[in-house]
Amino acid sequence: MTFAKRTIAVVGGGWAGCAAAVELTHRGHRVVVFESARTLGGRARLVEHNGVRLDNGQHILLGAYSETLRMMKLVGIDGKQAVLRLPLQMRYPPDTGGMDFVAPRLPAPLHLLFALLRARGLSRDDKLALARFSTTARWMGWQLNTDCTVSELLERFDQTARLTQLMWRPLCIAALNTPPERASAQVFLNVLRDSLGARRAASDMLIPRTDLTALFPHHAAAYVQHHGGIVATGTTVNAIRCEGIHWRIETANAVNAPGNGDLFDGVVIATQTSHAAALLDDLLPDNPVPAFDYEPITTCYLQYSPATRLPLPFFALLDSAAENRWGQFVFDRGQLEQTQAGLLAVVVSASTDAIALGHKALAGAVAAQLAEVLKLPQLANPLWTQVISEKRATFSCRPGLVRPDNTTPLRGLVLAGDYTAGDYPATLEGAIRSAVAAAQLVTV
Secondary structure, eight states: OOOOSOEEEEEOOBHHHHHHHHHHHHTTOEEEEEOSSSSTBTTSOEEEETTEEEESSOOOEETTOHHHHHHHHHTTOOHHHHEEEEOSEEEOOTTSSOOEEEOOSOSTTHHHHHHHHHOBSOOHHHHHHHHHHHHHHHHTTTOOSSOOBHHHHHHHTTOOHHHIIIIIHHHHHHHHSSOTTTSBHHHHHHHHHHHTTSOGGGGOEEEESSOHHHHTHHHHHHHHHHTTOEEEOSOOEEEEEEETTEEEEEESSOTTSTTTTOEESEEEEOSOHHHHHHHHHTTOSSOSSOOOOEEEEEEEEEEOOTTOOOSSSEEEOOOBGGGTBOOSEEEEGGGTOGGGTTEEEEEEESOHHHHTTOHHHHHHHHHHHHHHHTTOGGGGSOSEEEEEEEEEEEEOOOTTOOOOOSBOSSTTEEEOSTTSSSSSOSSHHHHHHHHHHHHHHHTO
16 A cells, blocks of 8 residues: 555545545545444444344345445455355235245346245236336336435326335335435435446345444554554544645544544545534534434344244334334344344334334334244244334435535535435445445545
């Protein structure tokens, strides 16, 4: 590696901050990362409970996440070992009124055609509606003249109620963490364009085999440090000061904390939006970071006997608030990591109403739902449960939402995060794409 051209501060050690640090390091710059928490990863990080390594939210990636996969490869992660790669699928437990849709490993778009022909649980009208949607979206170039809600888009494309319930609604909530009644149709189409509308591998589903901090942030920190950078966890940035052509970082920690008071050639602000806005308030009269509406995500972990194992690594679930069924997907963590045998993770996206139940009641409702749909009565009584809610997990991805650019009016000060302007919703790929753009801009 050549001598670092510039010294850059990265404020925030979530996925965006870690990716920005790696990209800058890769380009030959010296980086100092400031992270207030002791654990890297931000809203996608390790959480320990009873000695078990959990995540603050169960995630699933897509083969279309090209920047995420590039970044993981750059820091030395073996993708084949780090994630379980499965073909595109939407599979519900048998005899629950769902469907079974699995794409074979054929070239696109044949994989979707054969998946549609072989799908069980869909009527002829459902299959024709799905084919019509895909054909029309391709013809439109996956682009709308005027954004609308996903529900309005599905109505415009004459999608059946059953297909909407079993396919489009869970896909929308999983991708955008926003119910279709208020989710952006254009952003939804962007995700479909890069997955369903691209090569076959782009539609694959990638499930992490390890905790989210170990999946990338831990390796990113090692990469930065190996190349002469610093990663200072437990270090809160209070202020960013402009001093001529340089920048100074002021932290809440001791004066001798790493990077405290140093001069930097540029700064990447990669914190959550509230902290980014607070830091910018002292620098700009017109703060570019708006006050977003947010959607929560809740993951309910349930530990059973190690002998407990689902027929598949994950299932989709039919949720219904009226019937006290909140789970939308269930993952068998034991099939992902051997040390977690018997641990199930149930995801509840856009979980405002579910959170209102309280953690104990929600865990009981989820356990009862699993026992019923999987026809395993013993699942009603887990050994222990842990409910983790990220109340500000993502911004509410609504039609026409204006998101800030990576740039700011101040030279050498840029923003990185899944909330910045881009094609994607608040996902890991959105965060990393934003980080790469920020790394390019901060050194211009």
